[in-house]
Amino acid sequence: MNDKRPIIRINNLHKVFGRDLHVLRGINLEVKTGEVVAILGPSGSGKSTLLRCINFLEEPTAGNIEVDGVVISAGERGKVRDAHILQVRKKVGMCFQSFNLFPHMTAIENIIEGPVTVLGQSRKESIPYAEELLEWVGLTDKRDEHPSRLSGGQQQRVAIARSLAMKPKVMLFDEPTSALDPELVGEVVDVMERLADEGMTIIAVTHEMHFAGDVASRVIIMDDGNWIEEGPPEEMFTNPKHSRSRQFLAHILK
């Protein structure tokens, strides 16, 4: 793992909401190709904001972010930067807590939307791969259903397929299972696990312990906008060094 180059490099990232809500306080992070990173921390610790800064859904206030060789700094402006952001978003897929499928489109239409609108493929050439993805997430029979007729777990799996249709190099997961009924969490984590097995680089904000403990190669703990500590999951869950990590882990491992 160590010989691989970092695909994401975050330098001294700050995010301030309004004038004084300091949500990220100088985060540094490197993620190598193929790594599976789980970010943990109490709510309000800035994990989601950090994730959302990586594809610029949230505009960083200071610092810079490098994704696959494209460096974008906070505070810059202009057309070149906007183009860079689009470039980064094409390489980085994202799944949301509330799925955010397009409700006016069927499952298959959701999946081909990116390739057709963003990559300029025709519907016809984008459909075979979309069907492949749909099969991969186990929803071939829901091909022509609208999202409102799918369960939460099914919606999230379609959302994952939608992101994968863009052939991203990194996948971001923002609490992908938090909005799901308990019995539906497994099917989504299972898809994430298979994605990790296929070598996808993943950064996930999640409290799903199977994913963080068994699938992730690295666990990061954040608190109050700060990076607290990180390490392999077995080490982090059995022997955290920092008192704040211990406190938090005691809470969720209970």
Add this chain to the structure above:
Amino acid sequence: MNDLADTAPDTIPQEAKLVLDRIDQDSKRFKVNMVIAFAVLLICMFAGLVFIGLDFKFMFNWLGFIMTGIGYTLLVSFLAITLACILSILGALGRLSSNPIANSLATGYVSLVRGTPLLVQVYMWYLALPQVGMALEEMGIQGVQRLFTLPAIPAGVLALGVCYGAYMTETVRAGIQSIKIGQTEAAKSLGMTRRQTLQRVIFPQALRVIIPPVSNEFIAMIKDSSLVSLMGVWELSYRAIKIGRRYFQSLEMLIMVALIYWVMCIILQSVQERIENHMARGDRRVS
């Protein structure tokens, strides 16, 4: 998942079936009663008209003449609605724009037009604009006066279109803003530009939200098109008022023209329902 259904045969108890039957009966009875109530209401109205001695023969004789005015009404309404739709989309984009010029233009447009009576606006286009043309001509710009002196129909179309465009701007803006931020974020995270996000994700969803209020505007506009009669256009209501006055039978004429507008609006309403049903396409509101 279907274990339960496989093992235990599904039996709805008899008493539950009775309850379900009763619910069915109730909803059927409600529908029948509604039809009866409407019929009674219409008969009462008709009887009332007969009672006050309405001259139906007179109405029938002039029906053809009045109906020829429907062409103007439809023409003015259709053109004004088209103009209003274009203006409202531009206006909504302006109101949501971060460009200060576009934003202030759109905001000013909505404020000014919504803040003045339509009647004044109609006269403004028809009577006041030529004066502006005259002033400009005197300043040495050739040919503007003719350009600014509008015939009745273009003036009416502009007045109605610009006015309804302002109201609809707010409807469209609210429709766009009603779409959850998550939709924009999902589109962005796929790499869509702002324009693509609007076209592919926001507009199609906003359209569904704004169809009922926009239909409302359309219906109101059909009726407000009668304002062009102020400029002497022989449309529906102008004809009815003229004939009514001439023979001192305004009641007949006004009732007739009112019914014609009503029928037009009922047709429009059924079109609206059809579009709504089509857009619903089997999806529930919650997601």
